[in-house]
Amino acid sequence: DTEVTQTPKHLVMGMTNKKSLKCEQHMGHRAMYWYKQKAKKPPELMFVYSYEKLSINESVPSRFSPECPNSSLLNLHLHALQPEDSALYLCASSQKLADSYEQYFGPGTRLTVT
Amino acid sequence: AQSVAQPEDQVNVAEGNPLTVKCTYSVSGNPYLFWYVQYPNRGLQFLLKYITGDNLVKGSYGFEAEFNKSQTSFHLKKPSALVSDSALYFCAVTLYNFNKFYFGSGTKLNVKP
Numbered sequence: 001d002t003e004v005t006q007t008p009k010h011l012v013m014g015m016t017n018k019k020s021l022k023c024e025q026h027m028g029h030r031a032m033y034w035y036k037q038k039a040k041k042p043p044e045l046m047f048v049y050s051y052e053k054l055s056i057n058e059s060v061p062s063r064f065s066p067e068c069p070n071s072s073l074l075n076l077h078l079h080a081l082q083p084e085d086s087a088l089y090l091c092a093s094s095q096k097l098a099d100s101y102e103q104y105f106g107p108g109t110r111l112t113v114t
Numbered sequence: 115a116q117s118v119a120q121p122e123d124q125v126n127v128a129e130g131n132p133l134t135v136k137c138t139y140s141v142s143g144n145p146y147l148f149w150y151v152q153y154p155n156r157g158l159q160f161l162l163k164y165i166t167g168d169n170l171v172k173g174s175y176g177f178e179a180e181f182n183k184s185q186t187s188f189h190l191k192k193p194s195a196l197v198s199d200s201a202l203y204f205c206a207v208t209l210y211n212f213n214k215f216y217f218g219s220g221t222k223l224n225v226k227p
Binding site for chain 2: 097103
């Protein structure tokens with residue numbers, strides 16, 4: 001199984017809503033990532049988890065709250081988002097933290113904030 | 115600071131012709147270089163990487179890339195393009211123990227029948 005799955009595929013939420021994005025992998029990878037991608041732009045790193053511990057937070061606003069409950073699962077909790085947060089949110093995993101290990105990406109969750 | 119440049123927003127090529135998608139990098143150290151492809155409404159898909167060793171790297175779907183240290187480049191190539199190769203291509207660089215990738219701005223490849 002070389003797949004990273006993400007749910008939901010699409011999400012529309014109001015600015016006062018609370019929602020969560022879910023990412024799962026069963027490849028035994030110990031590093032997991034959240035990226036935000038605007039249309040026709042490269043992915044921007046948000047968070048990195050290594051062995052279920054937050055390793056990198058790229059100064060992301062607190063309305064985005066990551067969680068890694070176990071080695072296979074990564075969540076992104078959303079609260080009080082702004083319309084400019086609308087984007088494709090990509091999850092990725094790698095065998096270990098970055099450098100020589102390629103990252104495997106999920107298909108993404110298309111988020112629209114109204 | 116580390117950076118990656120993809121100088122072409124778009125590359126157009128006829129099916130059956132060779133294709134090249136350009137990437138140059140600037141890092142303070144020995145780079146680890148990657149190419150990813152993204153189809154519409156999909157995540158990124160790994161194509162190939164250069165870590166060390168032979169400068170010519172072969173990857174998925176017939177793609178290859180050549181690491182050129184003197185020109186700080188890592189151009190993606192394919193001898194014969196397919197219409198199905200049409201997608202958005204991203205070059206990325208990282209360093210040993212650096213823990214994050216720097217992505218280029220992306221190049222849209224259009225292969226016409």
